[in-house]
Amino acid sequence: MSEPTDDHLLLRVAQLHYEQGLNQQQVASRLSLSRWQVGRMLDRARTRGIVRIEIVHPEARSHKLEERLVAMFGIRDAVVVPGADTERGTWRLVAQAAGEYLADRGSELHTVAVSWGRTMGEIAHQIPVDWANRPTVVQANGGLSRPGPGAVAGVVGTMASRARGVPVFLPAPAIVKSRALASALRAEPVLKEVLKLAQSADALVFSLGPAARDSVLVSSGLLTADAIDDMVARGCVGDVLGRFLDSAGESVDDSLDARTIGLGLDDIRSSALAVAIAAGPRKSGVARAVASHGLCDVLVTDRQTAASLVDA
Structure with a gap:
């Protein structure tokens, strides 16, 4: 027939x-x-286009924005989801998307290096159970002495436990008082081993922070609000793993950078898969710097932030 x-x-x-x-x-x-x-x-x-199937659920990803981000910045992939009415709600939606992205690639992820913070805390809370097969989850930068939302122990420990994996902690503060102390800590065999493991991880997952007085680094006492204001006056747009950047993706304070414990900008650029999470429009400046200057392979963000990057 x-x-x-x-x-x-x-x-x-x-x-x-x-x-x-x-x-x-x-x-x-x-x-x-x-x-x-x-x-x-x-x-x-x-x-032939006589029939077009479109997913219109309010939580659906924005594939056209994702394609534009990939084309504009030359990154490997982008994940764009709707935001919420509140900043915290947007954190949760973006964190959920980041967790699902990692779970989709879980079979490839044997070692994952992670940062900490509010958004990372949400990822740890929402990431699917058994998102990977018993991975090693390693802390990528120094932490805080005070507990709170997104504290490093919660992020690293929870992400590891949800996949029956092994947590590896970096036993050092995020920022120390002097270059000499930072240098001595980096020379310690235990810290060297952890940082080497983080450098060789199959994926490096980190949230982006705005250059703002409400930074957890300020509330924890590691930085002052005046120090943030001074860096903003010199062009700072935000931080990545505690490294404060300008719009060109370079450090705005070499002295502070020398006192920061954890992976550096060159480590991020050379990582196997750098996944940056930017939740909320306050992160648009640092997201643009990171995506434009080789500091991420994948950007996970919300629709409003993605639109601001594309429009700019």
């Missing part, structure tokens, strides 16, 4: 199936066709 190709028949098949809800066998009986012919014609209707 020859296969019908008439556009009117393609339209009729599509309408019966998609608009009237008939299954393929019912469409075939109505039009004196075989079920095989109906299936082929539905495929052809989609290929």
